[in-house]
Structures are given as structure tokens and as C-alpha cells.
Amino acid sequence: MSDFSSLVAHQGSKCSDEEWDEYVHMGNVRDNETPSEWMDRILSRLIYFKENDLLPIGGKHLTHARRLFRYSNGTTYAPANGFAICHKCNQLVYIGKKVGGYNHGGILKHWITSCSVYVHVSFEEVKRLKQKPKSQRSADDIYVLHEYELWMKNAVRKIEHAREIGKKIRAVNIISQKWLEYMYRPEGMTAKQLALHYQLLWTVREEMRQVNNA
Template sequence: MVYTDGCPVLNDIEWRDNCQFPVIRKGETPSDWMKRIWDQLMNYRKNNCLFVSHKRYMVARKILYLWEGDLGSAFEVNIAICYSCDQLVYSNIGCKYGICHFMDKHWSTNCTGNAYCDISFRDYIEFKNKLKSGLTNSFDEKQAIRRYELWMQNAIRRVKRAREIDRKIRAVKVIQEKWLEYFYRPDGLCASELALHYQLLWTVREEMRQINNV
């Protein structure tokens, strides 16, 4: 398999729109910007009319005027639209060499989608083997491998979190059963045991609340 992101051939209007999509207008909030461009952006994405740099996410830009009379230049800011989860992403980490590292962090931790990962496990193994054996030095394939590994990190994290939440839910149920046992059968637990279970119940609930806010 030969993997490539491909560069679409755009007409003048499509090129202009691709240049204008990322620009947040004066007085416009990031949410307003996203709402304004969303429908047209998704239409362009569906028809493969976006720059390669806009294929999986779009980093916002703001116009800065460097001197009096300057026509302005659009500089990237640390705000992006992720197409995998359709959410705005904010970060203090910037972009370097055309790679937005804050999107890497988002994809490996908080992203709820997987559209950024566009290869299968079989493709991943094939690309890794080709890379190790020196049969390829393709930038696109290296990036595909990187995105797959980010997705794996995210998936593993979400599974661990789900298991942890499930474990705490089961613990709460056990404690609640003990509480009911004591409530309806006063001789079921002594006062000290009841106090211990009651304290544990609220500790577990607080931990669950913190996990849900991660």
C-alpha cells in the first residue's frame, strides 16, 4: 500500500476560501468564527477541496497590523477546529514546522472521535515494517503512523478511565447495600463499621466526580 495525503487541485474561488476560512474577524469570538464557516467548511471537506494543512483540523488565524498603513498579516493562534470531534481546541502550545503539537495532545487525550486516524491496524504494521527495513522514508506514512499511535494512546486512556469508573461504581453499590443492610437490620453492622462505610462512600463519590471532570 502506498499512502499519501494528496494535494487537491483547487480553482481560484476554492483557493481564496481556503485562505479566508481560518481568519477570525475583528470582534468575533472563536465560537462565532466556527459557526460562521462551519457549513461551507464541511462542504469543502466532503468534496476534498481543502488544503492538506486543513484536512484534519483548522488552526485559527488573526489579522495583525505591524505598522501604520500595514494591510495586515494573518498569524496562527492556539485555537483550532478538530474535525474528529467537531470541537474547538484551545492550548498554550503552538505550531512548529507545520505541525500543531497541541492537536497531537488533543488527539491523544481528549478527542472523542477518530477521523484523524485514517489507517487500519494492518496498514499501521505494514508502514512500521517498511520504515524499520528502510523501504520507505515517506513523510505522509510517518505522519499516518504518528496519528495511529496517538489514537491508540487515547483509546487506552479511555478504556482505563471506563474501567476505573466501573470499579468505583461497583464499590459504591457495595457500600449502599451495606447501608441498607444496617438501616433495615440494626444488628447488621456496629456503629463504628457504619461510620467507616459511610465515610468511604463519600470518598469514592468525590473521586468519581473528579474523574468525570478530567
């Protein structure tokens, strides 16, 4: 088979016939195998295909999980079951089953809201598109800008979440220090000092309650 014929037969993939045979069966989920077990079984080989540019044109971004059905007449059928492996973050994602032959919305939602490494377009390209008058923006331009805006919101949300976690950790450390200072009643306190001591204890408990409820 010529190089051109091989590319056509392998849907643009540069893999050998043996590798192609392995790839086309890679998406099949075995009987009694969960999607997570399926991913664990094939992920190392999938990464090998990705890193060596052996994936077909239509499989550059994700690999669908498929449930293989065998019929008595010898034919087989392997529809996608709604799960896929994202090639950008190597995570198992539920993207939903196809509706009318289309289910790219599920993986797009993952890329925009959850994927840790997804950036569809460069900042320079976004800047260029934003500088275009709205009346001159194409449908593709509007789609790219909307997608980038959603991705940015997700990135900002992750940063804010990390900051909130940092605040809680710092608050817990401060409370722990206060608790160690005031958890035991020092000897020789006057009535006024004792009242202040228990007031501080109450303040510490309130801070702990607020952190736990945050």
C-alpha cells in the first residue's frame, strides 16, 4: 500500500496497519468493564498514539468509548456510549449520547468549563477579532469570541476558588494558634481577666463555625 493510500485508509493517520488495527479497537469497552476501567486499560497506548502523531484527523481531540455488540449473523455494532477520553487533559468525560448524529456539545462544554489545559485560540487572535467592528465579524468570529469568553470565566472561577481555599487555610491556622493560646484556663486570673478569657474563647468558636460553614 502506498503512503497516500495508507493515509486514506487510515483516515489521515500516519500509523502502520498493525497500529491502525489496534487503534480502531481501542474504543471498544469490554463486557463488564466500566468506563473508568476502559480508560485505565488504554490510556498509556492512547498517549503513545497522541505523542507520536498517529491519531486520525477525526480523532485528534477525543476518543469515544463504544459498547461492542455482536450479532448471530457475524456482524458487529459499536455505538458510542456517551463517554470519551479528552486528549488535552487525559480525563474521562461524559459528553452525552449522540442526538441526530451530533454530540460535540458535550466535549466543548468540558473544554470550556472543566478542562485544565484547553485554550482553543491565542490571545493575539482574540485581540484581533475584538478589534474588528461588530458589523464585520463573521459567525465563526462570534463563535470563537464567545468560546474564549466562557473559557476565561472558567479560568477566573478556578483562580477565585483557589484564593478562597487559601483564605480558609490561613483562617484555620490563625484559629488554631488562638485555640492553643486560650484553650486552657491560666492560673491566677482575676475575675476581669477570666471574663475576657471566656469572651476570647467564644470568639474563637464563632470563627471556627464561620470557617466550617463557608
